[in-house]
Amino acid sequence: MELSAISDEQVEILLSDLLENYGYDFTGYSRASLKRRVVRLYTLDKITGFTEFRYKINNDPVYFKRFVEQITVNVTEMFRDPGFFKTLRNVVLPRLGTYPLIRIWLAGCSTGEEAYSVSILLKELNLLHKSLIYATDLNPKVLEKASQGMFPLTNMKQYSENYIASGGQQDFSSYYTAKYSLAKFDNELRSKIIFSTHNLVSDHSFNEFQLILCRNVLIYFDRDLQHKVLELFNNSLEDLGYLGLGTKETIDFSNIASKFKRLDHEKIWRKVN
Structure with a gap:
C-alpha cells in the first residue's frame, strides 16, 4: 500500500x-x-x-x-492492561463507594468491552446498583454493537486471563451466556450503561463525573487537540475525581497538570482541591 x-x-x-x-x-x-x-x-x-x-x-x-x-480507531479488549483495572478495583472505586451516586464517563468507548469490564468491577464491589456509566463514542456503528453486549466467544480466553490478572476471583464465564460463536453478557451489567454519541472535538461537557476514562484515544490527536480534550475532562470532573488514560498518554505537559496528582504506577490522576 x-x-x-x-x-x-x-x-x-x-x-x-x-x-x-x-x-x-x-x-x-x-x-x-x-x-x-x-x-x-x-x-x-x-x-x-x-x-x-x-x-x-x-x-x-x-x-x-x-x-x-x-x-476512527476501534481496538479494545476487556480488562486491557490488567494492572490498570486492579488499581480501579483496589483503590479508585472503593473510594468512590462513599458517594450516593457514582457517575463514570468512558470517552471513546468503541465496541464496549471496557464499559462491561467496569460494570463487572462495580458489581463485584457491590456498587453497580448506585452507579451510572456513560459510554460515548463518535462512531454510531460501534455504539450499536456495544449496546448488544455480544463479543466473539474466541476472545473469552484472553478476556478471562485479563480479568484474573486484574484481581478477579469469580468464574468469568458466569458473566455471559454462549450463543453460537458469541458471548452474550448479562443484562444486569448492561442496565447501568448509557451508550451515546459524543464528539470529543466539538461537543461540550454534559455532566459532572467522579471518574473519567479515556484510554488510547489521545494518542491519535495532535498536541493542541489533546490539550483541548484534557480541558474538557477537567471541566467535567468533580474535585477529588479521577482521570484514567492509556499507557502511552499523559497530562504532564498540559494546562491542567497542576490541578492533578498522579497515583502510583498506573496512568490515573486525582483532581486535587
Missing part, C-alpha cells in the same frame, strides 16, 4: 469537506495515522481516482458512514 495514493493536500481537502458538510472535525487528528487509514480504505475499495473518492464521501450517505467507521 503506497501512501502516495492520496497526497497530503488531498487529505486536507477531505478533512475540510467533512467539517463543512457533516460537522465532523478531524483536523486535530495526527496526520500520519489518519492518512494511513484513508489510504487503506482508498486501496481496499479499489477507488479509481481521488475525484471519485471525494464525490462518494460527500454524496453517498452509506459510503460516508463507511468512511467514518474506517478512519
Whole structure:
C-alpha cells in the first residue's frame, strides 16, 4: 500500500469537506495515522481516482458512514492492561463507594468491552446498583454493537486471563451466556450503561463525573487537540475525581497538570482541591 495514493493536500481537502458538510472535525487528528487509514480504505475499495473518492464521501450517505467507521480507531479488549483495572478495583472505586451516586464517563468507548469490564468491577464491589456509566463514542456503528453486549466467544480466553490478572476471583464465564460463536453478557451489567454519541472535538461537557476514562484515544490527536480534550475532562470532573488514560498518554505537559496528582504506577490522576 503506497501512501502516495492520496497526497497530503488531498487529505486536507477531505478533512475540510467533512467539517463543512457533516460537522465532523478531524483536523486535530495526527496526520500520519489518519492518512494511513484513508489510504487503506482508498486501496481496499479499489477507488479509481481521488475525484471519485471525494464525490462518494460527500454524496453517498452509506459510503460516508463507511468512511467514518474506517478512519476512527476501534481496538479494545476487556480488562486491557490488567494492572490498570486492579488499581480501579483496589483503590479508585472503593473510594468512590462513599458517594450516593457514582457517575463514570468512558470517552471513546468503541465496541464496549471496557464499559462491561467496569460494570463487572462495580458489581463485584457491590456498587453497580448506585452507579451510572456513560459510554460515548463518535462512531454510531460501534455504539450499536456495544449496546448488544455480544463479543466473539474466541476472545473469552484472553478476556478471562485479563480479568484474573486484574484481581478477579469469580468464574468469568458466569458473566455471559454462549450463543453460537458469541458471548452474550448479562443484562444486569448492561442496565447501568448509557451508550451515546459524543464528539470529543466539538461537543461540550454534559455532566459532572467522579471518574473519567479515556484510554488510547489521545494518542491519535495532535498536541493542541489533546490539550483541548484534557480541558474538557477537567471541566467535567468533580474535585477529588479521577482521570484514567492509556499507557502511552499523559497530562504532564498540559494546562491542567497542576490541578492533578498522579497515583502510583498506573496512568490515573486525582483532581486535587
